[in-house]
Amino acid sequence: MKYLLRLKWALILLLFSFVIVSCSKDDDTPDNQDQQITDNIGKDDKDGDNGHDHGSSDFDYITNYEVKGDQLKxxxxxxxxxxSLTFQKNEKQHKDIWKLVMDVIPDANRNYLSDFMLFHGEKSGTAGYVVQTKEDLTKWQFGIAMAYAFPNGVINSDGELAYTIIHEFGHIVTLNNTQVTAGTDANSSDTYHTGEGSSKANSYINKLYQNYWADIWDEYQEASNSEDEEKLAAFYEKYKERFVTQYASTNPGEDIAETFTYFVIKGDKPSGNSIADQKVRMLYEYEELIELRNYIRNNTKTKRSRMILPKAGAWKKANTFGDPKKVHNLTK
Structure with missing residues (x-):
């Protein structure tokens, strides 16, 4: 089940411009060309595709790395x-993207990453995704599109790549095995069912759902299950004060990931009365999330960091919808 930061959805908007960077070789980058896919990566994936070949014609996979702490193999x-071949040969770019991922994801949280996939992205219109590679939600593949990583020839020059990485990391934070009991049936779940399983009663996403989605769930289901894009737009317009971005209204999973991203990039704790502000303040109730926020924001202050954060509300494609047919409790 993939969580795609979709950049071509119902409103069919085109994303970033891109200038190809000339190829170069970084001697510190792993160079195990003949290494085969290790047995442990994706062997428990319940979809049976290991997250590596599913839809590959659309995703145009380039290179895959095993994650070992801060190292890639x-x-x-x-x-x-x-x-795509130009991207594949430019291993320095691979390493530069990975450095930015490390600026977002602390070492302890990198234990959730089984592998790091670089793909083209232009055909799928996708800037990034995560997909579980173990059914128990302890391991995830982290994918980044190279076509959107170097706008104007400079990595993350507009902050969009950083936004993507934070958003996708937000999915792992809110959907891993500490938050969701994998493999449960949606019909027997008393808590929000994410698609992978039942969220735990005290999980971030279940609290978000119970407090801010349950009262409008039937209305949302009617809008999202219809084939009428205008209904989803009307749902958002009616409840837009509940969401930090339009994209967040896609479903609770995208909502929590977008709220987490806003929580990280917004300088001050919001003080407004909107439900969107309440959602962001909810995350301040968790010390471990504050620590993650501080880790990411502190990394923006170092000279070595490529972490340029977009201003809250300035993300170019925040005003889009995800695919309403890929909500968490269906096939997301």
Missing amino acids: KIKDYDVTGE
């Missing part, structure tokens, strides 16, 4: 041509 170079 090459698993596979995919058979690619054209611009």
